[in-house]
Amino acid sequence: MTNNMWEILVPTTHQNGRPIKTRFHQVWDSRVREISGGLTIMGAVKGQWLYHDKLFEEKVIPCRIIATRKQIVDIIDMTMIYYDQLAVLAYKISDEVILRVKDE
Numbered sequence: 001m002t003n004n005m006w007e008i009l010v011p012t013t014h015q016n017g018r019p020i021k022t023r024f025h026q027v028w029d030s031r032v033r034e035i036s037g038g039l040t041i042m043g044a045v046k047g048q049w050l051y052h053d054k055l056f057e058e059k060v061i062p063c064r065i066i067a068t069r070k071q072i073v074d075i076i077d078m079t080m081i082y083y084d085q086l087a088v089l090a091y092k093i094s095d096e097v098i099l100r101v102k103d104e
Contacts, residue, residue, distance in 0.1 A: 001068040003097050008090040009060040011083050036067040
């Protein structure tokens with residue numbers, strides 16, 4: 001299976017507007033590592049999107065993940081449930097990934 005570089009946007013607040021605590025994010029991080037082996041967490045950015053003609057504005061955390069298509073779909077599904085989201089956006093950044101690991 002081919003690995004690609006993906007980016008997924010993770011929310012910073014619950015649907016009621018309450019901030020998501022770091023510990024809650026850390027559990028998600030560990031679940032992603034179990035599926036794909038790792039992730040790179042970027043700084044939060046402001047996002048805007050429409051859902052049934054309602055504008056949502058929120059900060060999101062872009063996270064980059066080297067994964068197969070099946071793995072990223074599993075991560076999307078897990079993210080929707082874990083963060084109780086109406087939608088989750090993930091997109092392929094690159095289909096050429098070089099990961100060099102030092103021999104021990």
